[in-house]
Amino acid sequence: MSIQEQYRSRAKELLREGTVKMVIGYGAGTTPLRRRPIFITSPDDADRLVLDAACRTNLAGYLLREGLLADQKSVAVFLTPDGVRTINILAAESQLATEQVIVLGFQIDGENARQLEGTRVADFSGIIAERKKKRKEQPSHEVARKLEQMTSVERFSFWEGEFSRCIKCYACRAACPMCWCRRCVVDNNQPQWVNTSSHTLGNLEWNLVRAFHLAGRCVECGNCSEACPVNIPLHLLNRRMTEEVLTAFDYYPGADEHQEPVLASFRKDDPETFIL
Amino acid sequence: MTKILYANDLTACFSLWRKEGMRVLGPVSKAKTSGFGEVQDAHELDLNLVLTARTLKELFFPRTEPMFSYSIGKQKIETGEFLPSENACIIFGARPCDAAGMAIDDELFNWDYRDEYWFRRRDRSVIITIACKESDDFCMCTSLGLAPDSAKGSDVLLRPLASGNGWRVEELTPKGGKALQPIASLLKEGSEAAAPTAEVPLLFDLEACTTWLADPENFESHFWKEISERCIGCGTCTYLCPTCHCFDIQDEGDTYEGIRRKNWDSCSFQLFTMHTSGHNPRATQSARWRQRIMHKFNYFSDKFSVNSCTGCGRCTRECPVDMGVRETLQAISTLQK
Amino acid sequence: MTDTIIAAQNNIYRPAVMKIAATRNEAPGVKTLRLEFQDTADQEKFAAAYRTGMFGLYGIYGEGESTFCVASPETRKDYIECTFRQSGRVTTALAAAEEGDRITFRGPYGNRFPIEEFHGKNLLFIAGGIALPPTRSVIWSCLDQREKFGKITIVYGARTVADLVYKQELDEWAEREDVELVLTVDPGGESPDWKHHVGFVPAILEEAAPAPGNCVAVLCGPPIMIKFTLASLKKLGFEEANVYTTLENRMKCGVGKCGRCNVGSVYVCKEGPVFTAEEVSAMPAADL
Numbered sequence: 031m032s033i034q035e036q037y038r039s040r041a042k043e044l045l046r047e048g049t050v051k052m053v054i055g056y057g058a059g060t061t062p063l064r065r066r067p068i069f070i071t072s073p074d075d076a077d078r079l080v081l082d083a084a085c086r087t088n089l090a091g092y093l094l095r096e097g098l099l100a101d102q103k104s105v106a107v108f109l110t111p112d113g114v115r116t117i118n119i120l121a122a123e124s125q126l127a128t129e130q131v132i133v134l135g136f137q138i139d140g141e142n143a144r145q146l147e148g149t150r151v152a153d154f155s156g157i158i159a160e161r162k163k164k165r166k167e168q169p170s171h172e173v174a175r176k177l178e179q180m181t182s183v184e185r186f187s188f189w190e191g192e193f194s195r196c197i198k199c200y201a202c203r204a205a206c207p208m209c210w211c212r213r214c215v216v217d218n219n220q221p222q223w224v225n226t227s228s229h230t231l232g233n234l235e236w237n238l239v240r241a242f243h244l245a246g247r248c249v250e251c252g253n254c255s256e257a258c259p260v261n262i263p264l265h266l267l268n269r270r271m272t273e274e275v276l277t278a279f280d281y282y283p284g285a286d287e288h289q290e291p292v293l294a295s296f297r298k299d300d301p302e303t304f305i306l
Numbered sequence: 307m308t309k310i311l312y313a314n315d316l317t318a319c320f321s322l323w324r325k326e327g328m329r330v331l332g333p334v335s336k337a338k339t340s341g342f343g344e345v346q347d348a349h350e351l352d353l354n355l356v357l358t359a360r361t362l363k364e365l366f367f368p369r370t371e372p373m374f375s376y377s378i379g380k381q382k383i384e385t386g387e388f389l390p391s392e393n394a395c396i397i398f399g400a401r402p403c404d405a406a407g408m409a410i411d412d413e414l415f416n417w418d419y420r421d422e423y424w425f426r427r428r429d430r431s432v433i434i435t436i437a438c439k440e441s442d443d444f445c446m447c448t449s450l451g452l453a454p455d456s457a458k459g460s461d462v463l464l465r466p467l468a469s470g471n472g473w474r475v476e477e478l479t480p481k482g483g484k485a486l487q488p489i490a491s492l493l494k495e496g497s498e499a500a501a502p503t504a505e506v507p508l509l510f511d512l513e514a515c516t517t518w519l520a521d522p523e524n525f526e527s528h529f530w531k532e533i534s535e536r537c538i539g540c541g542t543c544t545y546l547c548p549t550c551h552c553f554d555i556q557d558e559g560d561t562y563e564g565i566r567r568k569n570w571d572s573c574s575f576q577l578f579t580m581h582t583s584g585h586n587p588r589a590t591q592s593a594r595w596r597q598r599i600m601h602k603f604n605y606f607s608d609k610f611s612v613n614s615c616t617g618c619g620r621c622t623r624e625c626p627v628d629m630g631v632r633e634t635l636q637a638i639s640t641l642q643k
Numbered sequence: 644m645t646d647t648i649i650a651a652q653n654n655i656y657r658p659a660v661m662k663i664a665a666t667r668n669e670a671p672g673v674k675t676l677r678l679e680f681q682d683t684a685d686q687e688k689f690a691a692a693y694r695t696g697m698f699g700l701y702g703i704y705g706e707g708e709s710t711f712c713v714a715s716p717e718t719r720k721d722y723i724e725c726t727f728r729q730s731g732r733v734t735t736a737l738a739a740a741e742e743g744d745r746i747t748f749r750g751p752y753g754n755r756f757p758i759e760e761f762h763g764k765n766l767l768f769i770a771g772g773i774a775l776p777p778t779r780s781v782i783w784s785c786l787d788q789r790e791k792f793g794k795i796t797i798v799y800g801a802r803t804v805a806d807l808v809y810k811q812e813l814d815e816w817a818e819r820e821d822v823e824l825v826l827t828v829d830p831g832g833e834s835p836d837w838k839h840h841v842g843f844v845p846a847i848l849e850e851a852a853p854a855p856g857n858c859v860a861v862l863c864g865p866p867i868m869i870k871f872t873l874a875s876l877k878k879l880g881f882e883e884a885n886v887y888t889t890l891e892n893r894m895k896c897g898v899g900k901c902g903r904c905n906v907g908s909v910y911v912c913k914e915g916p917v918f919t920a921e922e923v924s925a926m927p928a929a930d931l
Contacts, residue, residue: 059628061443066628067536087627092536096590195339197360197369197570201540205626217577219732226556227370227567257626259359259542261338373656376704383660383704383745418913419655419898525927552902555656555895561705568656571901578903579893582730585866587892587906587930597930601905608908 033145034081037108037134042076044106050132051101054092055108056085067092081108083141088251090116091207099130106132111146111161114154115249115284116207119291121151125210128152128287155286162282170273174266189267190230193237195260198228202240202264205257208247215239237264245271246292249284278303310496311464311489312472316348319489320398326488328432329395331365333358342397353399356442357618361548362404363411365397366427369545370569373423373555377563388565389422394430396485402456402463403447403618405435407548409459413610414551423568432485435460436473441504444619446632449510452616454503462486465500474500506617509632510639512603516613518638519604525596529641533634534595536627541572543621543630544598549614552578573597599634655898658702658747659685664722666742669808670801673773674738675714675726676701678748690720692751695758695784696777696889696917699750700897701725701737709733710894712916713751714776716783717758723748726776726808752897753916756781756861756887765793767853769872771844771864772801775808777889777916778863782816789821796853798825800844803832825851844868845875855880862888862920866931873920886920890931906930 031039041053057068057078065084069092070076090113092098093105109117114133121128128151135146135154148154170178177185200216203209216224216236224239225232241264248268255265275281278301281292311319320330324346334343335352341360345351352358372388412428415421437455438445447453457463461482464473475493477483486493518524544550554571558564571578574594580586588594606614615631622630661678669675680686695717702708709731715724729738740746758781766785770778778799785792797816801807807826816824827840827847840847844864860881862872869888876886892904892911899913907926909915923931 060622060630060633064628069535091538191337195337197545199541199545199572200575201538201542201626204538204540220735222732225558226554227558227569229370232370253626257538257540257542259339259546259624373654374704378704383747385657385704387654387657389654415900417899419900420653421900422654423656522927526929551900553895554901555708557705557707559705564705566656566704566707571895571903573902581891581893582734583865593929597905601902605905605908 033136033143034079036145037081037136038076038079040134041070041079041106042073044132045070045073045076049104050106051103052098053079053106053108053134054089055079055134056081056087056089079108081136081143083138083143085136085138085143086252086256088113088116088207088249088253090120091205091210091253093117093126093131094120094207094210099126102130104130104132106134108134108136110137110251111135111154111157112249112251112284114151115158116251117151118158118284118287118289119208119247119249120210121287122284122289122291123210151287158282158285162276162285165272165282166276171266171269173263174269177266177270189237190234192262193233194230196228196233196237196262197260198226198233198236199259201257201259202254205253206244207251207253208244208249209240215243237262237267240264241267241271244268246275246279246281247283248272307495307497309475309486309493310467310472310498311475311493313348314471315492316351316398319492320346320348322488322492323396323485327393328485329393330398331395332398333400342400351399353436356438356440356445357401357403357620359546359620359624361546361618361620362397362400362408362433363548363551365395365431366408366424367411367551367553367570370567371423372565373568374566375563376557376559376566378561390426392427392430394432396432396434398434400433400435400460401438401618402435402454402458402460403445403452403616404548405433405459406452406456406616407459407618408433410549410606410610410612410614410616411551413612414606417609432461432481433459434462434464434482434485436464436466437500438504438506439466439501441506442619442623444623444630444632445504445506445617446509446619447617448506449508449512449635450613450615450617451512454506465503468499468501470501471498474498510635512613512635512639515635515638516603516607518641519600525600529637530596531590531592533637534592534629537574537591537595537629538627539574539576539591539594540626541570541574542624542626544572544574545570546620546624548616548618548620549602573601595629595634599631602631603635656749656896658700658708658749659689660745661723661748663740663742663744663746666740669726669810670806672729672738673726673806673808674729675724675808676737676740676746678723678725678746679721680748681745686721689723689751693717693720694751694755695780696755697751697753698897698912698916699723699725699748699752700894701727701733702747702749703733703736703740704747706736707733708747708749708895709737710891710897710912712777712780712889714780716780716787717755718784718787726773728773749897752912754914756784756917758784761785761859762791763793763857765854765856765858766795767858767860768795768797768799769844769848769860769862769864770797770799771868771872772806773808774863774865774868774889774891775799778861779809779812781861786819786822793857794823795821796823796825796851798827798844798848798851800827800829800840800847801832802829804828804834804837806832843871845871848872849875849878852879855882855885858885860886862886876920883921883924884919887917888920888923889916890918890923891916
């Protein structure tokens, strides 16, 4: 049985037994290469589920849809290890209860989707610990290395250039499972912290505020860069922040559901090198 | 016999136009995206693109533009007006769907009150459109009653030659004719055949869709929730739509001086319609997606006798969750009446 | 920046400057400003265009513009009065403005109450809370030519006694023999010396039972009150075509461009804000 068949029958079973009220997964898209999020509530529809290497979107954010989890019923979601980390962070930030989440875990290896054992987020802690280790050893992205070598002036002008394309559609925010604020800081106007206009300053303000807000929270799922209609390499910023908290605090976001948010917790032995 | 513009002469054309004081803009691929930008030389153009990622509307309705400056003194409020005053321009190589979009929005921006920010630029621009000989999986102009060689909104239409060496030139408006005068010497008489235009398949029955949308019974149909369930409410489809025209007015600065700006806004956003009281007429994403479709295919046409969609397909092409006008109208046209 | 500053008279987004001639606190958080045009040309333009029901965009540079009705009647056009509740960024700045300060105004925009069509008819005004201002504009437009109308009844309710606006005018109307004023506050909102009704507007209206014959009703209030009051009016025998109301959608441009106030085929700023209940019924209820 192919992995897709396996997951289809598992989804069917979960729905038929009433273990979950919905399965959030991937379906066929407009073109053969596209996948789209789909929401299955009837076992008969489970055959619409698709699982292959084109399933890239992190679906975890859909769990926060208003009212979805309010009835205490469970929902099954197709998640990669980074998706599971997302759930852990959302749980740690009190946005959902992991008891309501059944994980249909998978991983993309090259051209193939591979099944991951486990049902609850806790079942994936070993895989996540492994990823943390790998992440520490992972060399920086080529562009990131180039950026590191730049002078601060050069770096600033690189980002100024990238952000100059920003049209302030906020697709990055909408696509990001971590952007769950009911009212985003840019939408507050008393006072108006961030300029809403999409000019150089406004674009810089927005993108930097978002990057900082994601420090220690980003799972590097890539939803933001994928969603950006003008292809700003937002992941470069977020990766840099991830590396920063990893080095400074040995902190890997979403390691488990009890891990305290790094910038919202304090330990006596936290490094203070950034305090001037 | 017809007039032919050879690709080899394009850069010379551009110089002639510039000599007349006109800027030349066209489709350019730059910095990981594509849109319309000013060019000096024909080589800077990316004429092989099916369609630029960003639309022609940005030239007339930028994502942010200053409207007024203000400075408040003890006795006086002084204001200045920023009105577009760029030189006339030639837009070379627009696509028919984008050009049509500008004509559609003219209706709105001139509806009893004339928006000078739009029209000062519109009036000084000549749109030279190139008919499409290729399309992609997302193009749907034919389903919207347009075609890869529609003339709507264009001043000049160019049909690519089968040889790939240039274009047959069709003058559509007096403004277009005037723009062709300075380059008359470069237009050769010829009878070379044009390449066939792209075959864009019909994807839905527009009339069936608009009939369904016009039925008040369907306004609260479960259909809307189902079709938009995965919508994440980003504004991409609206910001990359050639006809979406919604905007916000924002002041930036302090109590003493600053600028009042006109910024793009989107009906996809929750805050767009939120009353100060907290009441939101369109509180759910499905209500907002319904508004976008209804506005394009029912409300706008009610008012201006034209649908506010040209089938460019960008909404689907660029949607992070693979939604778009196409899927919705395809679904509607297969619904039981 | 490629744009240069040019002065143009035909810029539809350009506001006029107005001076605050007087301010009045109406209720907690609710204030009235009396405004006078600084430029006589603007004053003339306003006087020529203004009819009751129209609205304006009142603004403070640096904060923005906010939409509310012109609360003064079409029979008194040498000034503008506006009444608003302090709630957002702009209204907070407007509330802080003092006599002598200058603010901006764009308008008058929108359609109007067809007052000529009301001639010879009985008029029933119903308003809730902060929605008395648009009603008041019509009330004074009619009272200033009292002889042209039949019986005039005003039903006005607020949450509490303190929340009633235009208290002086309420006294004035109460004393007039040619006006029947029915005042009410929500249960629990009465003060010890409150001598009027206690109850919600729809119930009090049904109690007052104005006759629907040859009568036009003007109804303004929050969406929920409108909904229930319309039901009461129906019960009393009013036809939807004889009930006028105003919609208060969020607006930015005021001139049918920005798309914000669109509901159904209507742009409230251009084709409203005044509609008959019949017209409102034709709009998609879910979007109101």
